[in-house]
Amino acid sequence: MPVPEAIGTILAPAHQAYLLQARQMQALSFAVHIPLVCFGIAFPMLILFVEARYLRTGDQLYLTLARRWSRVMLALFGVGVVSGTILSFEMGLLWPNFTATFGSVFGLGFAIEGFSFFTEAIFLGIYLYGWSRLSPRLHFLSGLPVALAGFTGSLMVISVNAWMNHPSGFRLVNGRAVDIHPWAALLGNSYLWHELIHMYVAGYIVTGFLISACYAFGRLRGRWGRYERTALIIPLTVAALAAPVQVLVGDWAGRDVATTQPVKLAAIEGLAHTTRGASEHLLGWYTNGQVKYGIAIPKLLSLLAFHNPNAVVKGLDTVPANRQPPINVVRLSFQTMVGIGTLLALLGVFFLFTRWRRGRPPNSLWFHRAVVLAGPLSVVALIAGWVTTEVGRQPWVVYHVMLTSQAVTAAKGIPVGYATLVIVYLSLAGAVAWILRRLSRAPLPQREEAAV
Amino acid sequence: MHLYALPLIFILIGLVLYVVLGGADFGAGFWQLAAGRGERAERLREHAHHSMGPVWEANHVWLIFVLTVMWTAYPVAFGSIASTLALPLFVAAIGIIIRGTAYALRMGASGPRERAALETASGVSSILTPFSLGLVAGAIAAGRVPVGNAAGDQISSWLSPVPLVIGVLAVSVSAYMAAVFLAADAARHDQPELEQEMRLRGLVAGLVAGAVAVAGLVVLHADVHRLYSELTSGAPLVVAVISALSGLATLALLAARRYEACRYTAALAVAAVIAAWAIAQSPVILPGLTVAQAAAPHDVLVAVTVAVLAGALILFPSLALLFRLFLGGRLSEPAASPEAAQATTGRARTWASPGTLARVAGALLLAGVGLLNAADAPLAHLFGVLCLLAFIAVAFSS
Ligand code: HDD
Ligand code: HEM
Ligand code: HEM
Numbered sequence: 001m002p003v004p005e006a007i008g009t010i011l012a013p014a015h016q017a018y019l020l021q022a023r024q025m026q027a028l029s030f031a032v033h034i035p036l037v038c039f040g041i042a043f044p045m046l047i048l049f050v051e052a053r054y055l056r057t058g059d060q061l062y063l064t065l066a067r068r069w070s071r072v073m074l075a076l077f078g079v080g081v082v083s084g085t086i087l088s089f090e091m092g093l094l095w096p097n098f099t100a101t102f103g104s105v106f107g108l109g110f111a112i113e114g115f116s117f118f119t120e121a122i123f124l125g126i127y128l129y130g131w132s133r134l135s136p137r138l139h140f141l142s143g144l145p146v147a148l149a150g151f152t153g154s155l156m157v158i159s160v161n162a163w164m165n166h167p168s169g170f171r172l173v174n175g176r177a178v179d180i181h182p183w184a185a186l187l188g189n190s191y192l193w194h195e196l197i198h199m200y201v202a203g204y205i206v207t208g209f210l211i212s213a214c215y216a217f218g219r220l221r222g223r224w225g226r227y228e229r230t231a232l233i234i235p236l237t238v239a240a241l242a243a244p245v246q247v248l249v250g251d252w253a254g255r256d257v258a259t260t261q262p263v264k265l266a267a268i269e270g271l272a273h274t275t276r277g278a279s280e281h282l283l284g285w286y287t288n289g290q291v292k293y294g295i296a297i298p299k300l301l302s303l304l305a306f307h308n309p310n311a312v313v314k315g316l317d318t319v320p321a322n323r324q325p326p327i328n329v330v331r332l333s334f335q336t337m338v339g340i341g342t343l344l345a346l347l348g349v350f351f352l353f354t355r356w357r358r359g360r361p362p363n364s365l366w367f368h369r370a371v372v373l374a375g376p377l378s379v380v381a382l383i384a385g386w387v388t389t390e391v392g393r394q395p396w397v398v399y400h401v402m403l404t405s406q407a408v409t410a411a412k413g414i415p416v417g418y419a420t421l422v423i424v425y426l427s428l429a430g431a432v433a434w435i436l437r438r439l440s441r442a443p444l445p446q447r448e449e450a451a452v
Numbered sequence: 453m454h455l456y457a458l459p460l461i462f463i464l465i466g467l468v469l470y471v472v473l474g475g476a477d478f479g480a481g482f483w484q485l486a487a488g489r490g491e492r493a494e495r496l497r498e499h500a501h502h503s504m505g506p507v508w509e510a511n512h513v514w515l516i517f518v519l520t521v522m523w524t525a526y527p528v529a530f531g532s533i534a535s536t537l538a539l540p541l542f543v544a545a546i547g548i549i550i551r552g553t554a555y556a557l558r559m560g561a562s563g564p565r566e567r568a569a570l571e572t573a574s575g576v577s578s579i580l581t582p583f584s585l586g587l588v589a590g591a592i593a594a595g596r597v598p599v600g601n602a603a604g605d606q607i608s609s610w611l612s613p614v615p616l617v618i619g620v621l622a623v624s625v626s627a628y629m630a631a632v633f634l635a636a637d638a639a640r641h642d643q644p645e646l647e648q649e650m651r652l653r654g655l656v657a658g659l660v661a662g663a664v665a666v667a668g669l670v671v672l673h674a675d676v677h678r679l680y681s682e683l684t685s686g687a688p689l690v691v692a693v694i695s696a697l698s699g700l701a702t703l704a705l706l707a708a709r710r711y712e713a714c715r716y717t718a719a720l721a722v723a724a725v726i727a728a729w730a731i732a733q734s735p736v737i738l739p740g741l742t743v744a745q746a747a748a749p750h751d752v753l754v755a756v757t758v759a760v761l762a763g764a765l766i767l768f769p770s771l772a773l774l775f776r777l778f779l780g781g782r783l784s785e786p787a788a789s790p791e792a793a794q795a796t797t798g799r800a801r802t803w804a805s806p807g808t809l810a811r812v813a814g815a816l817l818l819a820g821v822g823l824l825n826a827a828d829a830p831l832a833h834l835f836g837v838l839c840l841l842a843f844i845a846v847a848f849s850s
Contacts (some may be wrong), residue, residue, distance in 0.1 A: 045809065056591060075556045078553070078555055081512065081551070085516065086548075089519075089534075089544075089545040090521050091519075091523065091534075092519075092533070092541070093541055093542060093545075096530075096531035096534050097531060097601055099530055099534070100527045100531025100532070101527070103523040103524055104752040107521075107527065107748075107756075108752070108755050110524070111521055111524050111756060111763075114521075114763075115766065115767060117513050118513045118517075118763070119766060121509035121512070122510045122767075122773075123509040124509065126582055126773070141598030145770075178749065179749075180749050180752050182755045193833070197837050197841075238848060241844045241847050241848055242844055245840045245844060246819065248821055248824055248840060249824070249837070252824050281824070285627060321533045352847075410600075410601040411600035411602040411606055413538070413606070431557055433751035435556065444696070
């Protein structure tokens with residue numbers, strides 16, 4: 001690994017008065033793209049499951065469900081594509097020096113990702129427009145590459161993010177990356193695996209809870225037939241299983257962060273000084289080197305991070321103040337994610353337990369209200385998780401190698417671009433809400449036209 | 453041929469395919485906008501929408517391909533271009549958002565008013581995007597992008613004759629590609645009236661594109677003389693002549709209603725223009741930066757080449773399948789009712805009783821927690837994760 005403070009840059013870093021806006025623009029674009037991506041990860045699998053059910057049982061209900069969901073998937077995929085395209089442009093528009101200096105190290109990941117998008121887009125075209133044109137079995141098979149590409153696509157993009165958090169596979173000489181081994185940089189990175197699994201499971205949580213939230217909402221409004229019940233149970237079961245698992249995967253992620261990015265961990269916990277047997281603080285606010293108004297649990301942090309109640313946990317004071325991330329942002333978002341994650345896991349366990357004991361899912365209004373809430377909350381957890389990871393890495397864009405302020409463009413007009421993007425994304429959000437309403441209002445036909 | 457030039461060839465191939473396939477998509481938006489009002493216009497728009505539907509997303513990915521290979525193989529050139537030409541690139545990106553969103557929304561639109569609004573939005577962005585991307589290509593060709601972080605002027609680098617002409621050329625070529633494509637599609641679906649309309653439009657757009665290309669040469673002569681003289685001698689000249697001839701051939705074929713052949717000659721004309729530009733400009737990619745200097749280190753180039761070739765092995769058969777199903781009319785016709793697709797009747801197989809499955813799931817969960825959350829070795833983590841994912845799968849199916 002490169003030594004700390006070895007700074008790499010090819011193009012001359014320039015002063016950019018609007019660095020913060022550039023960062024917010026990037027964050028905004030991610031906040032739009034990533035929830036959509038969850039549907040790219042998990043929706044094909046769900047739809048294929050339902051279609052397989054149809055093939056097995058011949059029950060028309062499953063077919064209707066699969067076809068309706070696949071129209072939603074098409075709409076979300078379209079929006080996912082454009083938001084992803086914006087991200088690709090932003091790599092150059094906002095961070096040209098990052099791309100110019102390290103493009104050859106990490107770019108391969110995006111290039112391969114490009115091919116998985118190709119596969120996804122091509123087979124999605126075949127799947128969605130081929131409902132009654134292909135034989136049922138062939139049609140089902142044409143959906144498999146879509147589901148697979150959702151996985152490989154996130155694998156490659158996360159490998160880039162993992163590389164930024166834990167860079168390797170090159171040497172720096174005079175600010176240039178030399179001796180580059182792109183495969184090792186991307187796939188030989190220990191940091192990749194927890195991020196990938198955590199994100200992949202998050203995809204199922206977000207998709208599952210959001211879809212079931214829609215039907216639970218319908219239930220509260222009195223729409224509650226066999227169709228709705230099935231449409232609620234299937235995604236909810238997936239999400240309910242994934243949510244407790246996510247807590248376990250998150251624990252693993254935390255231990256990886258503790259060993260590779262101690263400063264990020266210190267920011268997550270608000271730990272000002274290196275401490276032996278550090279305690280964990282729930283809630284609270286970090287000021288003047290300590291967490292105020294929090295609930296302290298002695299030695300828990302050392303135990304969780306290093307499996308040893310007396311382990312030494314590095315504090316923020318191991319680096320100068322201008323090399324520390326904004327502590328409360330990181331801390332708050334982490335606590336948000338963990339809090340929501342715990343609630344979702346509890347909800348999931350409750351649902352599964354009731355189903356198992358009583359042989360049928362919980363039926364109370366309160367349960368359905370909770371499911372309605374769980375949908376948006378899971379998205380909040382998702383974004384909060386990424387804020388933890390990305391803001392926790394600040395001020396570095398490539399950890400201990402390149403500062404975000406060195407990566408940024410020298411071009412003018414960032415505020416104008418930012419404002420434009422905000423307007424565009426607001427309209428986009430409105431548009432998505434509109435189309436989803438439209439699609440959900442469409443009658444439940446027995447004879448449905450193709451998804452065109 | 454040196455290894456350092458190979459990714460550039462991939463980029464140029466991607467660019468040609470994007471102009472031909474993605475261009476047809478933007479062109480379709482252009483014709484939707486230009487169709488005006490009334491019933492016939494409505495039919496034309498409907499046709500354009502249906503024809504592009506299944507291939508829209510796949511066509512679009514070519515641009516992503518070009519960008520990613522560019523920043524991996526020629527990172528400094530990419531950073532310089534993106535920072536100096538930030539404005540046109542940003543406009544192109546916004547155009548793509550609008551175009552894609554309008555496309556995604558179209559299926560929810562009911563009634564001509566909603567559709568017309570969406571089509572206006574998508575039509576405007578369909579002009580804006582190729583125009584802006586043309587500006588970018590033109591600015592690079594005119595040598596107006598110096599190496600550095602936004603080192604060139606943010607406005608005057610693209611606001612000059614050559615980029616503007618290339619921008620207009622991009623729009624007219626898109627319109628032409630789309631007209632050919634739509635005419636062929638109408639012919640396949642036995643809609644002679646539509647076919648006739650699109651063919652006429654195609655001829656006009658083709659003539660316009662040709663005229664703009666000639667105008668481009670004149671402007672190049674006046675403005676970027678070095679590139680002009682390279683382009684009008686030796687190999688580039690031969691390639692440029694090929695392009696002009698295929699351009700003429702494609703018009704003749706269009707007039708003769710030979711659509712299939714017409715598409716290939718049109719693609720050839722585009723490919724030859726881009727090739728002529730590339731050869732004329734080589735070995736320089738940006739002023740003072742040769743392709744060899746811009747290229748990533750050897751290992752990276754090998755990796756990119758391997759990845760692209762392996763990707764192509766998957767990509768081209770899949771694309772061929774898509775276009776065969778699609779052009780064969782198997783994907784674009786209105787679908788029959790779901791009942792038409794017969795289901796294999798219920799033969800619910802269970803290979804394990806729910807009780808067993810539940811027990812297996814429980815064991816997997818326990819093993820997963822032990823390996824992932826209690827143990828500390830990476831290998832244990834690997835198996836732990838596998839156990840947990842298997843737990844989800846098994847529990848779900850029980
Ligand atoms: C539905 C979403 C969701 C839920 C319920 C959780 N997480 Fe999470 N978390 C994410 C979604 C997420 C993510 C997908 O947004 C992140 C961002 C980067 C990553 O790899 O996953 C993340 C990052 C992330 C990180 C930082 C990893 C890094 O910087 O590399 C840690 C330590 C945790 N999570 C821990 C947890 C714990 C202990 C949870 C349980 C209570 C939890 N997460 C629930
Ligand atoms: C590749 C080039 C990338 C650059 C230059 C970059 C840089 C940044 C920056 C500067 C921010 C803003 C942080 C802040 O607000 O302080 C950010 C946010 C974010 N990044 Fe990255 N990042 C990149 C790649 C990625 C990748 C590959 C992922 C995911 C796989 C990712 C996920 C996120 C997310 C989710 C946020 C949003 C945080 C928020 O909502 O505030 N980033 N990124
Ligand atoms: C710098 C970061 C990123 C870039 C440049 C980027 C780029 C893109 C692009 C260009 C697309 C559209 C593909 C198409 O045309 O079909 C896309 C879609 C997608 N992206 Fe991203 N992306 C980024 C971050 C992420 C993250 C954080 C994830 C999640 C792990 C992700 C996973 C996906 C998936 C699964 C799709 C499929 C489309 C969908 O289902 O909506 N990407 N991305």
